[in-house]
Amino acid sequence: MRKIGSRSFLIFILTMAFFAGLAYHTVNLVFHAAEWVAEPMSTFVPESGSLDYAGKVIDRNGVVLAQSVGGKRIYNEDEDVRRACLHVVGDDSVNIGTALQTVWRSQMTKYEFNGSFIFGTGLPEALKNKEDITSYGVDYTLTIDSRLQKAALEALGVNRGAMFFYNYQTGEIVCMVSTPSYDPMNVPEDIETNPDYSGAYINRAVSSAYPPGSTFKLVTANASLNEISGIEKSVFDCQGTEEIDGEKTVSCFGKKAHGKQTMKEALANSCNIYFAKCAKALGKERMTAYAEKMGFNSNVEFDGVISADSVYDVTDASDYELAWSGVGQHTILETPVNMAMRSAAIANGGTPVMPYYIESVDGAAKNKTTLASPMMNRETADKLYEMMDYTAAVSYGKDYLCSYLDVCAKTGTAEVSDDGTAHAWLTGFCKDAECPLAFAVIIEYGNSAQAVAIPAASHVLYKAAEIYKFQ
Numbered sequence: 001m002r003k004i005g006s007r008s009f010l011i012f013i014l015t016m017a018f019f020a021g022l023a024y025h026t027v028n029l030v031f032h033a034a035e036w037v038a039e040p041m042s043t044f045v046p047e048s049g050s051l052d053y054a055g056k057v058i059d060r061n062g063v064v065l066a067q068s069v070g071g072k073r074i075y076n077e078d079e080d081v082r083r084a085c086l087h088v089v090g091d092d093s094v095n096i097g098t099a100l101q102t103v104w105r106s107q108m109t110k111y112e113f114n115g116s117f118i119f120g121t122g123l124p125e126a127l128k129n130k131e132d133i134t135s136y137g138v139d140y141t142l143t144i145d146s147r148l149q150k151a152a153l154e155a156l157g158v159n160r161g162a163m164f165f166y167n168y169q170t171g172e173i174v175c176m177v178s179t180p181s182y183d184p185m186n187v188p189e190d191i192e193t194n195p196d197y198s199g200a201y202i203n204r205a206v207s208s209a210y211p212p213g214s215t216f217k218l219v220t221a222n223a224s225l226n227e228i229s230g231i232e233k234s235v236f237d238c239q240g241t242e243e244i245d246g247e248k249t250v251s252c253f254g255k256k257a258h259g260k261q262t263m264k265e266a267l268a269n270s271c272n273i274y275f276a277k278c279a280k281a282l283g284k285e286r287m288t289a290y291a292e293k294m295g296f297n298s299n300v301e302f303d304g305v306i307s308a309d310s311v312y313d314v315t316d317a318s319d320y321e322l323a324w325s326g327v328g329q330h331t332i333l334e335t336p337v338n339m340a341m342r343s344a345a346i347a348n349g350g351t352p353v354m355p356y357y358i359e360s361v362d363g364a365a366k367n368k369t370t371l372a373s374p375m376m377n378r379e380t381a382d383k384l385y386e387m388m389d390y391t392a393a394v395s396y397g398k399d400y401l402c403s404y405l406d407v408c409a410k411t412g413t414a415e416v417s418d419d420g421t422a423h424a425w426l427t428g429f430c431k432d433a434e435c436p437l438a439f440a441v442i443i444e445y446g447n448s449a450q451a452v453a454i455p456a457a458s459h460v461l462y463k464a465a466e467i468y469k470f471q
């Protein structure tokens with residue numbers, strides 16, 4: 001029997017692999033083309049004009065955020081609402097990849113895919129040019145509250161950043177705002193060149209991942225409570241600085257010694273050394289396993305929106321870097337939506353509900369409450385709940401957060417350069433039954449979470465109290 005030479009065999013395998021790949025992609029394209037063209041950032045979605053007769057976008061209270069009147073797309077009459085809702089609703093272009101009017105455009109406009117290109121079934125000829133045609137397409141009702149959107153835009157002001165608030169019992173996203181923003185009715189002519197608008201197409205609440213700083217101590221605490229026996233009762237003496245890798249030192253803020261600390265006190269005082277030592281004691285494998293359980297090295301997907309990945313990678317980290325990873329530094333990155341889900345998990349006995357923002361499509365309910373994978377067990381969730389409650393009361397002041405709500409929280413000030421410039425975070429949840437919101441707020445280069453992120457979050461929390469508690 002003649003043996004096939006190893007070289008010709010290799011060529012045979014490669015040729016087969018090529019055709020198998022080609023067949024796979026062809027089949028994939030034919031069967032999934034409609035989804036593929038509707039993918040965020042796809043350039044195959046038709047340009048503006050296709051929204052001319054699209055359906056309405058309505059907030060949770062019936063406020064019309066976008067509609068088509070007489071063949072023209074118009075947005076809410078209040079410019080602040082328009083700007084606040086830009087990244088949720090989108091504009092006439094498809095530049096905002098995660099916006100409703102980008103992701104669901106073909107459905108909203110009743111555009112269809114015929115196998116080779118998109119064409120608009122659009123408006124029947126007989127109806128064209130009629131002034132009273134307001135919405136021929138499909139209407140989308142959102143869970144978003146435009147009043148909270150407006151409050152969040154005010155709170156972010158000239159800062160770049162994002163706010164994400166959702167109901168940790170139902171999953172409804174009530175507020176998702178990103179800055180810089182712009183008015184979709186008057187898109188700035190210099191949007192592509194003016195640095196003030198750089199990144200304006202990005203919904204930072206889902207598409208940006210930042211170093212989480214001390215908010216990550218909740219992840220390290222979860223791992224430590226489960227893996228280091230007796231840690232809760234043990235006391236650590238913080239000296240302000242501590243040598244980790246023979247020569248390098250981890251330090252607490254201002255190198256200030258916290259003295260004797262239980263875990264609860266270490267979280268409230270945001271003692272870096274405590275959690276750095278925990279991370280080092282736990283090691284790479286266990287830290288990675290717990291981080292991944294809490295959404296890292298993965299994304300969040302809801303209503304066709306696919307978030308950026310949150311990242312915890314200590315593969316090549318030294319002991320010193322592993323230690324720093326336990327306090328949310330090193331190369332760790334997290335999206336605001338993932339951080340809000342962590343607080344939701346703590347508020348909800350360990351398992352967060354999946355967020356969503358489309359309530360109904362042409363009156364038919366689109367979503368129902370669904371649980372995500374558990375992030376921690378109930379016992380640990382309850383301990384972290386109590387610790388965040390204590391942290392909010394002792395370190396920030398409950399009244400400083402919001403006098404009308406019982407807010408549990410954790411700040412994060414994540415250094416992003418050697419000169420001490422830092423992003424400012426706040427994450428937390430409200431204990432109040434009338435206002436069960438979990439949230440994450442980031443102010444880029446805000447430097448101080450206490451001075452910048454808390455007041456920003458607080459502005460929205462007061463509005464939420466006014467709406468959900470007193471109305």
Ligand SMILES: [Zn+2]
Nearest residue numbers: 238252258271
């Ligand atoms: Zn300390």
